[in-house]
Amino acid sequence: xxxxxxxxxxxxxxxxxxxxxxxxxxxxxxxxxxxxxxxxxxxxxxxxxxxxxxxxxxxxxxxxxxxxxxxxxxxxxxxxxxxxxxxxxxxxxxxxxxxxxxxxxxxxxxxxxxxxxxxxxxxxxxxxxxxxxxxxxxxxxxxxxxxxxxxxxxxxxxxxxxxxxxxxxxxxxxxxxxxxxxxxxxxxxxxxxxxxxxxxxxxxxxxxxxxxxxxxxxxxxxxxxxxxxxxxxxxxxxxxxxxxxxxxxxxxxxxxxxxxxxxxxxxxxxxxxxxxxxxxxxxxxxxxxxxxxxxxxxxxxxxxxxxxxxxxxxxxxxxxxxxxxxxxxxxxxxxxxxxxxxxxxxxxxxxxxxxxxxxxxxxxxxxxxxxxxxxxxxxxxxxxxxxxxxxxxxxxxxxxxxxxxxxxxxxxxxxxxxxxxxxxxxxxxxxxx
Amino acid sequence: xxxxxxxxxxxxxxxxxxxxxxxxxxxxxxxxxxxxxxxxxxxxxxxxxxxxxxxxxxxxxxxxxxxxxxxxxxxxxxxxxxxxxxxxxxxxxxxxxxxxxxxxxxxxxxxxxxxxxxxxxxxxxxxxxxxxxxxxxxxxxx
Numbered sequence: 001x002x003x004x005x006x007x008x009x010x011x012x013x014x015x016x017x018x019x020x021x022x023x024x025x026x027x028x029x030x031x032x033x034x035x036x037x038x039x040x041x042x043x044x045x046x047x048x049x050x051x052x053x054x055x056x057x058x059x060x061x062x063x064x065x066x067x068x069x070x071x072x073x074x075x076x077x078x079x080x081x082x083x084x085x086x087x088x089x090x091x092x093x094x095x096x097x098x099x100x101x102x103x104x105x106x107x108x109x110x111x112x113x114x115x116x117x118x119x120x121x122x123x124x125x126x127x128x129x130x131x132x133x134x135x136x137x138x139x140x141x142x143x144x145x146x147x148x149x150x151x152x153x154x155x156x157x158x159x160x161x162x163x164x165x166x167x168x169x170x171x172x173x174x175x176x177x178x179x180x181x182x183x184x185x186x187x188x189x190x191x192x193x194x195x196x197x198x199x200x201x202x203x204x205x206x207x208x209x210x211x212x213x214x215x216x217x218x219x220x221x222x223x224x225x226x227x228x229x230x231x232x233x234x235x236x237x238x239x240x241x242x243x244x245x246x247x248x249x250x251x252x253x254x255x256x257x258x259x260x261x262x263x264x265x266x267x268x269x270x271x272x273x274x275x276x277x278x279x280x281x282x283x284x285x286x287x288x289x290x291x292x293x294x295x296x297x298x299x300x301x302x303x304x305x306x307x308x309x310x311x312x313x314x315x316x317x318x319x320x321x322x323x324x325x326x327x328x329x330x331x332x333x334x335x336x337x338x339x340x341x342x343x344x345x346x347x348x349x350x351x352x353x354x355x356x357x358x359x360x361x362x363x364x365x366x367x368x369x370x371x372x373x374x375x376x377x378x379x380x381x382x383x384x385x386x387x388x389x390x391x392x393x394x395x396x397x398x399x400x401x402x403x404x405x406x407x408x409x410x411x412x413x414x415x416x417x418x419x420x421x422x423x424x425x426x427x428x429x430x431x432x433x
Numbered sequence: 434x435x436x437x438x439x440x441x442x443x444x445x446x447x448x449x450x451x452x453x454x455x456x457x458x459x460x461x462x463x464x465x466x467x468x469x470x471x472x473x474x475x476x477x478x479x480x481x482x483x484x485x486x487x488x489x490x491x492x493x494x495x496x497x498x499x500x501x502x503x504x505x506x507x508x509x510x511x512x513x514x515x516x517x518x519x520x521x522x523x524x525x526x527x528x529x530x531x532x533x534x535x536x537x538x539x540x541x542x543x544x545x546x547x548x549x550x551x552x553x554x555x556x557x558x559x560x561x562x563x564x565x566x567x568x569x570x571x572x573x574x575x
Contacts, residue, residue, distance in 0.1 A: 414497065
């Protein structure tokens with residue numbers, strides 16, 4: 001059984017990909033120069049003319065784009081096409097500032113949908129499957145992104161959107177959904193709900209899940225695979241580049257194949273901005289060579305990842321990216337030490353606890369104070385205060401060991417930390433910096 | 434025959450005790466004794482109730498963390514030195530008491546005390562040998 005949506009591209013030889021990428025990059029650079037004043041100005045400033053870009057290797061000559069550029073040109077300033085060519089607008093939630101607005105031509109939507117279609121097929125999806133989409137529908141790219149991909153595959157979409165978890169479970173049972181798409185934290189929540197409702201996950205026709213839009217760990221993957229009795233696949237994307245489906249996992253489950261014919265990836269050192277070799281972690285950068293409406297040039301994602309160009313055992317030749325380790329801007333600096341929420345999660349999971357936690361950072365007397373709230377579970381609980389304090393000490397020591405900075409552990413009642421149906425609220429930074 | 438005590442993890446927030454005791458009242462579960470161990474952030478509510486299994490299920494259904502533990506119950510004469518005598522027996526045997534709490538009993542002239550020790554069997558033996566009467570679940574709820 002072939003799990004390719006587009007075998008010709010997904011297994012293409014490197015020279016063939018190079019040729020496509022070179023052709024698309026050249027066309028894109030002209031599009032930017034002629035239709036986006038922001039890019040014309042930027043190129044002129046460094047004396048770069050579109051003629052200087054002759055192949056994909058010349059990409060390093062191009063300037064970088066950052067999220068602030070999208071904000072400065074809010075809402076449509078970076079669009080390269082007139083209104084009549086746009087067919088869709090999406091926007092990111094803007095939790096850290098003004099929301100970022102993205103636009104698509106019908107060709108853009110088509111190529112983006114091909115990305116999610118590749119992801120669905122790589123996860124074993126076929127046209128005879130019911131695809132249960134529990135990502136939110138709306139300005140967020142998750143819902144519609146997977147929706148269009150599922151239709152492209154020819155499968156039957158169940159556009160449930162997020163929320164109303166017991167109804168989600170009812171649909172999983174009654175409609176017999178085969179593949180579910182949502183955030184990993186919501187998948188865990190659905191798993192908990194299934195258990196509480198006394199349903200045997202093995203009895204459901206569900207066999208795979210495609211999860212993304214927030215960081216998750218290998219431990220979380222195992223938990224989800226167990227609690228839903230499925231195989232869990234990772235999917236990567238960001239609205240600035242397209243949405244989910246920029247990269248997707250295959251059956252090997254060890255990295256995500258990037259749709260590099262549409263979204264050209266680089267990994268650079270976040271300080272020097274120089275590209276790093278394969279396998280080295282750095283900041284992931286994308287150039288939207290397959291986009292017309294919003295052709296971002298060398299967009300810095302802030303995601304920390306690494307690339308590998310080796311051919312995958314699944315047969316695909318498309319470059320793979322490692323699961324992002326964190327975000328350069330998610331990184332908390334606690335008393336001068338860099339802390340990623342994913343490290344805290346790793347500690348919690350390595351102690352056999354459920355990853356229901358929240359990091360709270362305060363500044364007390366000019367000193368950063370980090371508190372990790374963890375939900376009490378029957379595994380941690382005891383009738384003896386001494387025992388619980390011992391457990392707290394064990395967690396505190398493990399955190400200190402991994403993070404290199406001390407944290408106070410605060411045990412809270414079960415199900416009291418926010419389980420967002422969009423992105424999990426893992427960090428509350430109360431410092432007024 | 435040890436006594437079943439249930440313990441519940443309670444965050445220090447106004448109204449938590451009221452919520453939990455109301456949950457039990459709704460199921461007609463009678464509380465005969467309780468103790469609260471508290472720290473700055475949380476407390477452990479320990480209860481001796483008429484129907485421990487039902488209480489565990491009820492509390493768990495409400496989404497709280499609960500556990501059941503076997504503890505010892507003793508009856509001591511309600512006279513000065515009554516408790517001292519019992520506790521001395523354990524001290525002599527090198528048995529330390531994690532926690533203890535006393536409560537009013539239906540038996541006149543006696544006090545009941547719940548003891549949490551590491552090894553119920555060793556402690557029971559020592560207490561029985563010293564002539565201290567152990568109580569059972571049904572002594573509390575007769």
